[in-house]
Amino acid sequence: MPYAYDWLVVGAGFAGSVLAERLASQRGERVLLIDRRPHVGGNAHDRLDAAGVLIHQYGPHIFHTNSEAIFDHLSQFTAWRPYEHRVLARVDGMEVPIPINLDTVNRLYGLDLTSAELEDWFAARAEPVDEIRTSEDVVVSKVGRELYEKFFRGYTRKQWGVDPSQLDKSVTARVPTRTNRDDRYFGDAFQAMPAEGFTRMFERMLDHPAITRRLGVDYADVKTEGLAPRTIFTGPVDEFFGHRFGRLPYRCLRFDHRTLDQERFQPVAVVNYPMSEDYTRITEYKHLTGQKHPKTSITYEYPSDVGDPYYPIPRAENAALYKRYEALALQTPDVWFVGRLATYRYYNMDQVVGQALATFRRIEQALPRPGARETGLEPALSTAL
Ligand code: FAD
Ligand code: UDP
Numbered sequence: 001m002p003y004a005y006d007w008l009v010v011g012a013g014f015a016g017s018v019l020a021e022r023l024a025s026q027r028g029e030r031v032l033l034i035d036r037r038p039h040v041g042g043n044a045h046d047r048l049d050a051a052g053v054l055i056h057q058y059g060p061h062i063f064h065t066n067s068e069a070i071f072d073h074l075s076q077f078t079a080w081r082p083y084e085h086r087v088l089a090r091v092d093g094m095e096v097p098i099p100i101n102l103d104t105v106n107r108l109y110g111l112d113l114t115s116a117e118l119e120d121w122f123a124a125r126a127e128p129v130d131e132i133r134t135s136e137d138v139v140v141s142k143v144g145r146e147l148y149e150k151f152f153r154g155y156t157r158k159q160w161g162v163d164p165s166q167l168d169k170s171v172t173a174r175v176p177t178r179t180n181r182d183d184r185y186f187g188d189a190f191q192a193m194p195a196e197g198f199t200r201m202f203e204r205m206l207d208h209p210a211i212t213r214r215l216g217v218d219y220a221d222v223k224t225e226g227l228a229p230r231t232i233f234t235g236p237v238d239e240f241f242g243h244r245f246g247r248l249p250y251r252c253l254r255f256d257h258r259t260l261d262q263e264r265f266q267p268v269a270v271v272n273y274p275m276s277e278d279y280t281r282i283t284e285y286k287h288l289t290g291q292k293h294p295k296t297s298i299t300y301e302y303p304s305d306v307g308d309p310y311y312p313i314p315r316a317e318n319a320a321l322y323k324r325y326e327a328l329a330l331q332t333p334d335v336w337f338v339g340r341l342a343t344y345r346y347y348n349m350d351q352v353v354g355q356a357l358a359t360f361r362r363i364e365q366a367l368p369r370p371g372a373r374e375t376g377l378e379p380a381l382s383t384a385l
Contacts, residue, residue: 001226005032005212008227010219011234013042014349015339017205018073018356019232024210026360027369031211032227036218040206042234043310044198044349051259053285053297054197058310059255060270060283060299061198064188065350071190073353078201080192081290085185087281089272091150098272099185100147101178108150115179122179135164135172142177155274159303160251160313168314170346185270193288232359234339236309237325245324248344250309256300265296278302312344319344336363 006029009016016033017040023029039045043058062085065071089098096104102118105111113121125144129137135156139148148164152172156164164172176187184191194201206213219235233240238248256279269287273279279300286296312318322344329337338359340347347355 003226003228005030005228007031007230007232008222009033009232009234011035011042011232011339011341012037012040012202012206012213012215013234013339014044014352015234015342015356016042016232017202018353019336019338019360020211021205021208022357022360023363024208027364029210032214033206033211034214034217034219034222036216038216039199040202040213040215041199044202046197046199049257049259049297051293051295051297053259053293053295054289054291055257055285055297055299056198056283056288057255057257059253059301060281060285060288061349062186062191062269062288063193063349064186064191065348066188066190067350067354068190070350070353070357071192073357074194074201077204078194078196081195082191083193083288083290084191085270085288086183086268087185087270087272088266088268089151089274091275095267095271097183098151098274099176099178099183100143100151101183102181103183105147118179122177132169135167135169137165138169138172139164139177151274153274154276155272155280158278159280160311161303161305162313162315166315168316168319170314193290197289229334231335233335233337234342236341237322237329237337237344240335240337240342241325241328245321248321248325249313249318250341251311251313252304252307253310254302254304254307256302257297258299259295259297261295263294263296265298309341312340312346314346 007023009020009031012033012035020031020033024031044061045058046054046056049055087098088095092108094107096107098104102113102115105118105121106113122143125146126142127140127144129141132138132141136148139152153164156167156172160167236248236250265284266282270281270283272281279302281301283299284296286293336359337343338356339352343355
């Protein structure tokens with residue numbers, strides 16, 4: 001029986017959607033895109049809630065990148081709303097900027113330091129660490145233990161369920177420390193939100209006659225149907241292999257979405273709670289989207305051990321277990337593993353897009369042009385034409 005499709009793409013998040021579009025538009029191949037969720041966009045999915053406020057179903061997603069190529073790629077499918085993300089942390093009864101900057105320290109300690117003085121202030125408190133290995137080392141070696149305790153220890157224990165001393169340095173290294181007054185959360189060259197939201201951007205990306213979507217469908221339900229000779233898999237890699245080496249740990253979240261009968265709830269899009277509460281942060285979406293609405297919608301994020309997988313947990317033992325699955329993945333012909341869950345990497349959206357585009361280039365090198373199938377020509381001849 002001939003195949004109904006050239007590719008089965010599992011997962012309609014950034015990894016699966018970027019690849020589905022490339023395979024269809026650049027190679028003219030027939031793609032079946034499935035997702036077990038009832039919508040496209042993966043964790044970046046946004047939607048109007050019951051009150052008509054645009055919310056992010058799976059927590060705040062802010063696009064930022066230093067790659068012009070990645071920004072340009074997505075710009076084919078969306079216009080952008082300029083947006084620079086700012087976050088406050090509730091510490092000692094105040095709401096102060098995080099990343100820690102000059103204003104954070106001056107306000108918290110009632111000081112009037114200059115940037116140069118703050119450098120000395122940090123240096124006097126920083127604890128020297130021989131080799132920076134953990135997420136605790138990163139922070140205490142820069143700003144000292146007191147600020148570490150106030151801003152990082154509690155938040156990280158809530159978010160990851162382990163102490164920062166047990167987590168790879170890359171986790172807290174995502175958040176810089178500044179001695180100036182820059183209070184933007186990200187320093188990237190490109191920072192923007194899709195003008196009509198993420199889901200609209202995905203809809204445009206996937207609007208191609210060669211792409212068929214089936215939502216609410218799990219890979220497990222179709223994998224034996226012989227739908228396509230090749231698969232892109234963007235779900236959890238350990239699940240693909242039946243957890244045969246044991247489960248890779250992922251951190252989960254519970255989202256408590258609420259709509260309030262008031263126009264504004266908080267001064268910025270995200271307020272972090274590093275010292276108190278069971279939730280890590282509250283997001284108010286209208287800051288991100290620019291939407292005008294008499295009501296406002298907010299989300300409380302409660303980290304958890306159970307539920308959908310959201311974050312790979314960067315620890316040496318988990319990386320070692322992933323390596324075993326990666327070796328299996330490399331030996332699995334005709335399946336390409338891409339994305340945050342399938343490659344067990346704590347990637348931002350732009351990094352996943354970059355990984356998907358790199359995978360597409362590898363597919364182009366590895367596989368004969370599909371023109372050969374359509375024309376009946378030998379692959380080499382078809383490529384030469
Ligand atoms: P996903 O978006 O997880 O998509 C994978 C899809 O595969 C899912 O829809 C899933 O349902 C589907 N799937 C899995 N297994 C199966 C199966 N067996 N059968 C069928 N379907 C399956 N990044 C940023 O750049 N900026 C941010 O501000 C930001 N904020 C974030 C906030 C939170 C709370 C979280 C959790 C992540 C955030 N990220 C952010 C990261 C961003 O979500 C990811 O980088 C990106 O969405 C990953 O895309 P993906 O396609 O790899 O995975
Ligand atoms: N972090 C923290 N306090 C904060 C903000 C971040 O301890 O106020 C730590 C925490 O471990 C978090 C990590 O830094 O998981 C990375 O933060 P980021 O905002 O990048 O997390 P994400 O948006 O990916 O959840």
